[in-house]
Amino acid sequence: MKVTLKVWRQKNRNSSGSFKTYESPELNGNMSFLEMLDVVNEQLATRGEEPIAFDHDCREGICGTCSLVIDGKPHGPHKGIATCQTYMRSFKDGDEIVVEPFRAKAFPLIKDLVCDRKSFDRIQHAGGFITVRTGAAPDANSIPVPKPDADLAMDAAQCIGCGACVAACKNASAMLFVAAKISHLGLMPQGQPERYKRAKAMVDQMDEEGFGACTVTGSCEAVCPKEISLDFIARMNRDYGVALLRGDPKTIKGGGAG
Amino acid sequence: MNIVDRIWNSSLGKKYLMALTGGALFVFLIGHLVGNLQVFGPPELINGYAHFLKSKPLLLWGARLGLLACVALHIASAVTLAQLNAAARPQPYATPGAYGASKASQYMLPTGIVIASFIVYHLAHFTALLPGVNGVGDFSKLTTTLHGETVPDVYAMMVLGLQVKWVCAFYLVAQALLFMHLSHGLAAMFQSLGFRDHVWWPRIECFAKAASIALLIGYSIIPVAICLKLVGSDYVERKKYDLKAANPQPAPAFVAAQGKEAK
Incomplete structure (x- = not known):
């Protein structure tokens, strides 16, 4: 041919x-x-x-x-x-x-068909991580994770960060990518300590990078090579809403260890 | 940053505003439809309802200002988000994009603009009663007697106003676009506020379709029935004669003065 x-x-x-x-x-x-x-x-x-x-x-x-x-x-x-x-x-x-x-x-x-997708890396740097304590590795099964949560987190973790969601969206919005990253950590017990801080930091970084907003057209979900669901965007919206209402944490004078 | 700044300066925050104001306007649409459908009853029914609303000025103006604030916020968020979205893709694709997106979801801004212009016309037509926009005459002169009181004849106003063919056509176009806007917007509203999962999404989409179709039918049968002279055409025959006979094409200010003298 x-x-x-x-x-x-x-x-x-x-x-x-x-x-x-x-x-x-x-x-x-x-x-x-x-x-x-x-x-x-x-x-x-x-x-x-x-x-x-x-x-x-x-x-x-x-x-x-x-x-x-x-x-x-x-x-x-x-x-x-x-x-x-x-x-x-x-x-x-x-x-x-x-x-x-x-x-x-x-x-x-x-150049030609190559574009710079470092903005995704910067969004990840803003909050796409969990706090891990130093010391000996804990036993893998010591923290119980409900099976439905584990499955959902795995679905979100499938995201390979290719940027097809941005490319397909009429608004060039990165919501699906950011939602997948926020959800996959936010669903796991290990991701709870930074859950709302993470949602806030990653969405704010996304806005700063100049991506568009979501119109819920569903183009991103339709083209995603890993078929990440729009449900995760709703999950991100929930977490970000909580973070917005809470605002930045206020430090307590003389609190903690001194 | 305080909470207002935090919401306004974030793309997601503005989506919450769009969803909340859109939701409030949807609730108003249901109430407004229930009010309007009373035109299918006897004239006393809708005239009595209108008189009831007018007799509670605090409630009426509270609702009006609240709705105007919702419309203003909805439009302000839409415009700023549209600017953000346009800036996010400076160079368009050569091939048609928006793969997998419904037409309704792609044209929220254009349908919204037509609906906004309809709202302006509708307010001038039946709320401010500007004589220049209705193609009939001065609606403020239409009065009737209800329980011994002289009250505005809303029934005659609706019938006379919507018997005009081009007005009826504009109302129907606006309803069709409102249907398109709502069929997407009602579902997207839940998504924006985070109320969605794989179980609830099909139900939410079903609700959005059903509610937008119900509003389309409810709001369209009023102008259609009136334009086809199925409602109130006998009632307004005399009114129409009154409206024209009393003042052959006078200036609005002159009409008002004359009306007072006649009483």
Whole structure:
């Protein structure tokens, strides 16, 4: 099979980009979308042209590095998988495929299809952690966790932080990502001490990064390669609401150890 | 930061405001519909109801100001959030996006703008009674006698006002867009406030659909029935004659002066 690619090319952050059209060489239907790009790039390299820059790492759907908006949908036509596990057999021979980078103010473009998703890291740094005491590792089963909570926390923890939710959202909102991170720690006993502080800190950092707000369109959930549920956004809204009403903790004079 | 600043300066805080004010306005819509549906009864019913509301000025103005505050907050949050959202994606996609999103959820702002302009018209039409906007005449001259008192004839005003075809059409367009706005907004309101899980979400969506359809039907049958002359057309025949015969196209100020002299 052969396809025609309409790819966004942009030299760097500061230059303006445009679409360029490329004809692919003969492809195998069992190639992944990224392997197809590899083959096209080989062809470009032999012709002496600059290869198309795109993000990729594990290529087995667990690292969250690959991105791409393929024909208007982040991670391509299928539900619940990332670009790296989208195969060329999902397209027809002779198709024209439009490939764009993730677009958001908080995801500045670096080159071609590569964007900078460090804003997600900064949100994680703001509160996506738990306090762990030093000393010997405690026994893994010493803290009982109710099974439904453990299951829900696991669902939220599936988030690979790829940013497809932001790319799909008409408001470029990062709510689904932030909600997944807040929920997966907030559901576990180990995450309780910082639960409300975490929700406040992560949402505030999200606002600071310039992501949009939620209109509950459900695009994020529809494109998420890990099928994270919008329910988690409601959970985040609950925790953040409690944090807002409480406000910043006031220190007690002479309290604690002195 | 105090709590007002904390809420206003956060994207989630504004979503809470949108949801709470939207919820209050939804409750008003139910009450307003119950009031309006009385037009299907005898004229004394809705005239008596209107007179009852007018006879409690403190309650009436409390409710009016409360509702206006809700509308103002709802619009202010919507506008600031829309600016935030627009700024969050400076460069749009070349391909149509919003995958998996319903049309209603994508067009909350446009439907809201039309509904807001309808509210302004509706207030000018039936609350401020501006003669220039209704295409009939000066509604403030329509009076009737109820238990020996002279009271505004709300029944005649509604019938005469909605018999005008373009007014009826605008009311119906506004109702259709309100339905679209509510079919998404009523469910999203619960999501914004955090009331949602995998068990309750299908029920909430079902409630949103049912409530928005009920309001659409309830609010649409009034202008449709009046425009098709199924309600009160005999009653207003004489009123219409009064309205036109007494003052052949006078200026509003002149009408008011004349009305006083006639009494």
